Amino acid sequence: MKKVLVVKDSDRCIGCYSCMLACARLVQTSYSPLRSAIQVRTRGGLQGKFAINSCRGCREALCVESCPTGALRAREGGGAVLCEDECRGCGRCADACPVQALNMGGGHPLVCRHCGACTSFCPHGVLELGGSDLQEDI
Numbered sequence: 001m002k003k004v005l006v007v008k009d010s011d012r013c014i015g016c017y018s019c020m021l022a023c024a025r026l027v028q029t030s031y032s033p034l035r036s037a038i039q040v041r042t043r044g045g046l047q048g049k050f051a052i053n054s055c056r057g058c059r060e061a062l063c064v065e066s067c068p069t070g071a072l073r074a075r076e077g078g079g080a081v082l083c084e085d086e087c088r089g090c091g092r093c094a095d096a097c098p099v100q101a102l103n104m105g106g107g108h109p110l111v112c113r114h115c116g117a118c119t120s121f122c123p124h125g126v127l128e129l130g131g132s133d134l135q136e137d138i
Contacts, residue, residue, distance in 0.1 A: 002077025003129040004057030004114045005038070012124040013050040015040055019118035019127060026117045028110060035105045037112040038127075052126065055079050055101045055112035063109070066096035072111070082111045 017040055020033040028035045038054040057078030064072045064080050071086035072093055080093075087108040094102040094109055102109040116129040 001131055002075070002114070003116070003131060004078050005054050005112055005116070005118070006128050006130040007052045007054065007126060008128050009126055010052050011049060013040065013052060013126045014124060015042065015050045016123065018121040018123065019052075022118045022121035023112075027113060027115060028105075034103070035110065037101075037103065037110040038118050039103060053099065053101055055114070056099055057114060062096040062098060063093035063102060063111075066092045068092060072109070075114070077114070079114060080111050081113075082109060084108055 017033055019038050020036040020040055023036040023038050024030045024033050027037065038052065041051050041053060042048050043051050059078045061072075061074060061078070061080050064074050068090065069086050069088055071083050071088075072080045073083065075081045089104070089107040091104050094100070094104050102111065104110075114129065119127045119129060
């Protein structure tokens, strides 16, 4: 069974952005954290907790259903896979995602591949790869 990225405990996140940088560099081949499929944001200024925004691996992904060109396809185990050549960058997938996990970067959505590159760079074990049976549809 394919695994999906799971946020184990967002309260442990210190906002170091290591997961974002790992995804950007290792997966997206960019040095910009804005080109990451995972986003860490503050929930209320510098004293607030952090929110980790990433693909939840929905079994019936609304992003896939909303894609007019079929560039997004259902990923085995949940989530989506992008065929960049077929994407026209309309952003409907990003609008359809109920958790706003798709970041439109470089003219197409940055889709989490659930590869786990980010998990090994998180110093506090906030992220892990888990079985898709752990995920619930949104």
